[in-house]
Amino acid sequence: MQTQIAKVLTILILSFTPTVQANTPEPQQTQTSFPSFVLPDWFKVSFLDLSEDNLEAQEEGKQLVVFFSQEFCPYCKAMVEQNLTQTSIRDTFERHFDVVSLDIWGAREVYGFDGEETTEKAIAAALDVQFTPTLMFFDAEGEVILRLNGYVSPYDMTTALEYVSQRHYTSMSIFDYLASQQRPDPTGKLNQQPFFVDPNAPSQGQPRAVLFEQTACPDCDNFHRCVLSLESVQTRFAPFQTTQIDMWSSEPVKTPDGRSMTARDFAKSLNIAYAPTLVLFDANGQEIIRADSQLRNFHTEALLEFASESVYLEDPSFQAYIELRGDRLRANPNLRQGPTTRDVCPNL
Numbered sequence: 001m002q003t004q005i006a007k008v009l010t011i012l013i014l015s016f017t018p019t020v021q022a023n024t025p026e027p028q029q030t031q032t033s034f035p036s037f038v039l040p041d042w043f044k045v046s047f048l049d050l051s052e053d054n055l056e057a058q059e060e061g062k063q064l065v066v067f068f069s070q071e072f073c074p075y076c077k078a079m080v081e082q083n084l085t086q087t088s089i090r091d092t093f094e095r096h097f098d099v100v101s102l103d104i105w106g107a108r109e110v111y112g113f114d115g116e117e118t119t120e121k122a123i124a125a126a127l128d129v130q131f132t133p134t135l136m137f138f139d140a141e142g143e144v145i146l147r148l149n150g151y152v153s154p155y156d157m158t159t160a161l162e163y164v165s166q167r168h169y170t171s172m173s174i175f176d177y178l179a180s181q182q183r184p185d186p187t188g189k190l191n192q193q194p195f196f197v198d199p200n201a202p203s204q205g206q207p208r209a210v211l212f213e214q215t216a217c218p219d220c221d222n223f224h225r226c227v228l229s230l231e232s233v234q235t236r237f238a239p240f241q242t243t244q245i246d247m248w249s250s251e252p253v254k255t256p257d258g259r260s261m262t263a264r265d266f267a268k269s270l271n272i273a274y275a276p277t278l279v280l281f282d283a284n285g286q287e288i289i290r291a292d293s294q295l296r297n298f299h300t301e302a303l304l305e306f307a308s309e310s311v312y313l314e315d316p317s318f319q320a321y322i323e324l325r326g327d328r329l330r331a332n333p334n335l336r337q338g339p340t341t342r343d344v345c346p347n348l
């Protein structure tokens with residue numbers, strides 16, 4: 001399952017300021033103080049026939065986007081209230097895309113691109129939706145052009161919209177598109193953690209955690225300061241042999257499956273196109289799961305447990321594990337130990 005996830009265009013947007021930046025936020029949706037949110041009124045009113053929705057979008061010179069979310073999802077709330085209220089982002093969506101919303105746990109009947117009847121929950125599972133929100137962009141044939149897994153900043157979302165709306169995907173991958181816009185940063189350095197080991201260190205027979213980053217990366221800085229600095233997170237890295245990779249570097253590295261290549265080629269081979277991206281591998285070098293969006297400590301800890309405790313072998317649904325883990329913590333608050341991301345970084 002995990003390698004399929006990597007092959008189904010599980011790609012995201014690199015953390016850097018795009019050529020066209022979003023304007024100052026202009027609130028258009030209801031703002032809430034708890035993890036509930038109101039979908040924008042400019043989302044498409046759909047009869048949940050995705051093939052018909054896709055055809056209508058194509059006839060209007062647009063492309064179909066499916067917004068996967070769930071109730072009481074703080075990352076969904078952030079995307080709706082912080083990103084989709086940006087004037088330039090909203091205008092780009094309305095001009096170039098039709099957006100249909102689906103609930104990953106929903107029971108509503110949906111007709112897929114093949115015309116077969118299914119449900120929201122089933123189609124989310126079929127498309128390997130592991131994080132909410134997930135935005136999936138489709139072409140005229142119903143094939144995935146790009147997917148954004150989890151919350152990304154307004155700047156990163158703007159870059160994604162440029163890549164798709166300007167149809168750069170017809171001539172280059174998202175990795176190559178972002179590489180074409182990179183500027184050298186010879187003075188920058190990556191953040192360090194005490195549990196990182198050399199990327200060329202011999203395998204210790206452990207599962208591997210590989211963190212892909214870049215210099216001059218605000219999201220990377222936040223991940224280190226607000227997540228990786230926490231003892232509760234560092235403890236859960238203990239079962240892994242953890243390495244850090246500069247995704248644009250030409251330095252040689254050894255991959256978890258034993259190959260030798262440059263860091264940049266390694267990143268490209270995995271379709272890494274967002275920094276930071278954390279990829280977890282089993283002891284044989286096979287990808288288990290990845291996180292390529294902004295995360296807090298709860299989801300990072302859950303991701304590491306999901307892999308290190310082999311939960312994925314019993315149930316490949318990461319979202320199902322998050323639900324069970326959340327229930328367990330709510331039932332026993334004493335399991336919560338130490339500061340959280342919100343304690344260290346209240347605004348994240």
